[in-house]
Amino acid sequence: MKVQTAFALAAAVLVVLALAPLFIPDYWTGVLLGMTGYVTLATAWALFSGPTRYVSLATVAFFGVGAYTVAVLNEAMPYPMVLLCAAGIGMALALVVGLSTLRLAGVYFVIFTFGLAELVRQVVSWWEVNVTYTMGRYVFLPFEGRHIYWQLLALAAVTLLISWAIGRSRLGLALKAVGDDETVAAHAGVDVTRIKLLLFVISATIITLVGAIQAPRWTYIEPSIVFNPTVSFMTLIMALLGGAMRLWGPLVGAVPLFLLFEWLSVSFPDHFSIILGLLFILIVFVMPNGVLAKLEDLRKGGRA
């Protein structure tokens, strides 16, 4: 498909999705909202973790920081400023975390990022209890579901655009090389540390914004709500299911899994975590490179 055709098609889909809330019941707008949030999270996650294969469980650390920033600042300044502040804080946190952890290899990185989310939650709780004497905050912003949805849809489109642009740039090639063999990449002239840090920061900033934009949905926010580790796991599973190395992979994984999770959490609320875990294992074993890669393999196999 030519690039122009693909763009025209994507733009058309975007318009349809943007108009949808005007025609569908509020409940379904809510579903679309949640789905768009996860599509963005999974795509942003894969931006860094896909090519580099650094499996990050820090998603909810940044997501939560975004949401909590809005909870703290929403009455102090105009909304666009609040979003900017959230993005800035997420970026700064990502820089610090990136500089201190991107030298860690493999499983140490996974464990550290998981610990980070918990650490951030504890620090925020401690601060609220001991310094500000508030536990839980209210978000008073005049947004309905569809307003939040539109913001997320715009962010999703921008995220996919960034992912597409990186994929065809020098940066994208360098990232894939880093994922394959850091030593070889460095000897080819790639500043490995800088490139990993850059992508980690871009990815984390987008994730922070997803949290910030979604904050008004809760009206009441406390650390245990916005720093829920399930968010990190769901993001990871969605990106892996679709294939974290491809532009559309995370989206392809996020849409069906979000619907499945919605249904599961309503129908089997007590067994949700177990099913999530089993699904994770299944995906890793059956199609470690994701559905899209699996389909390609099957098609090639069929032809051969």
Place this chain on the structure above:
Amino acid sequence: MSAQLEISNLNKRFGGLVAVNDVSFTLRPGEVVGLLGPNGSGKTTVMNMISGALPSDGGQVRVGGVDITRMKPHRVAKHGVARTFQLVRPLPTLSVAENVLLSLAFGRKRHWGREARDLAEEKLAFVGLAGRGEEQVGNLTYIDQKRLEMARALASEPELLLLDEWLAGLNPSELRIGIDLVQHLQGQGMTVLLVEHIMEAVRALCSRCIVMSAGEVIAEGESGEVLQRPAVIKAYLGDDHA
């Protein structure tokens, strides 16, 4: 003209093991020099310290008069030093052409787009992989992987090329092709440090060689003469008998 590569008093220890002990030598521009020695004598370790893969424990590496001792590998690459790895290391998620594009995009110049693709094809043709750019590296034969390793090194447009047993494991006809290729580079004025066990290749390519044993330089000079020296023969035979 000053030396292309100047190594002085280089040292490296791994725990209690002295892998490289006070090694010094010089390469003039356009020279192809052999770095020889039995297994474990420290040749690859010297190369790793030149390319920035390993920090040295003392001594200095100068390339084109610039001190690169403490440079990180990507800075060294941009300074005009490229290398191949003793065990080939193709990047498996990249296509053959992309392996070469990487060095073109991040080497001494920033080639990208149409121009870079043409240059990649040119480098691939030079090593004998013309028209193979779209292939997966996993499907390449051993010699073709070696060719790709060379193409990727050349694509960063180096002035100094470090070849770590690049000719090892080739059959006689492939070896001939490999030697021709290095001679071709020599004709273009490339300075090459050639780590090699195959004497036929050393005799054909290197006017001069440096012999290491147990981390130290034990001989240095004109190839034909050096390879006759008793100390050199003893170092190799001793190794063979071990």
